[in-house]
Amino acid sequence: MSHSALIVADLYAEVEGKRILKGIDLRVEPGKVSALMGPNGSGKSTLAYTLAGHPKYIVESGTATLDGIDLLALSPDKRARLGLYLSFQYPAAIPGVKVANFIYAARQALRPGDLPPAKFRALLMDRLQVLDMDPSLLGRYVNDGFSGGEKKRLEVLQLAMLAPKYAILDETDSGLDVDALRAVGDSITALRADDEGRQTGFLIITHYPRILEHIRPDVVHIMLDGRIVKTGGADLADRIEREGYDTIREETTSVA
């Protein structure tokens, strides 16, 4: 049986003794984009950290599988090697490690020896251009003194160079200006079916619908208080843009 999907089923998780995720069901397929939207504090980042295997986020029950493999039984490192990439809301600086070397090491770890250095360099320059990034960033230390927008673009550059099977992007759009949003959107759209013949499946976590004008999602989930309360198509994101989360909160809590 083939299971090409990242599937989360009835997932409950707690942080610091408090239940945050209350039965999450999700499915992400290669080449598809699912969006997870919700107001601050609804548990979106908790889901990302739980899937990444952060030790503070404890799974109480439920499952998460990647192509049929039990993700929750694996170390964070093994999850990444299986092809799961997570970009976090607050990327860390790594003083002393240059961007180009960092990305090369990450690619080598994921796919040892699959790109000779010269080809790696050519691909890197190409991806840099799509993201409209200054090549001088490659010689700087990872995120060290980067502006908010530069950090986010670097996250997407790493993503584009790794071409993972599944990517979870947590608020990668926050703090981006319109040009950066478009660049990030183009880069992600290219990865849905990239020129190396790979397809990445995305879970795009976002508070604001704006990024979804550049990357039309196949599915939109709305999360409130640790639950997915509504699922729909791209038009659901348009509705959030117009109405905010309040009407959905009223609709879904009045019947619960």
Ligand SMILES: Nc1ncnc2c1ncn2[C@@H]1O[C@H](COP(=O)(O)OP(=O)(O)O)[C@@H](O)[C@H]1O
């Ligand atoms: N490391 C943590 N320690 C304590 N509480 C946490 C931690 N991470 C998340 N939470 C709590 O979980 C809830 C959901 O937070 P979060 O997942 O960050 O929401 P979102 O990403 O949707 O804004 C919040 O009440 C938050 O305070």
Ligand SMILES: [Mg+2]
């Ligand atoms: Mg968050």
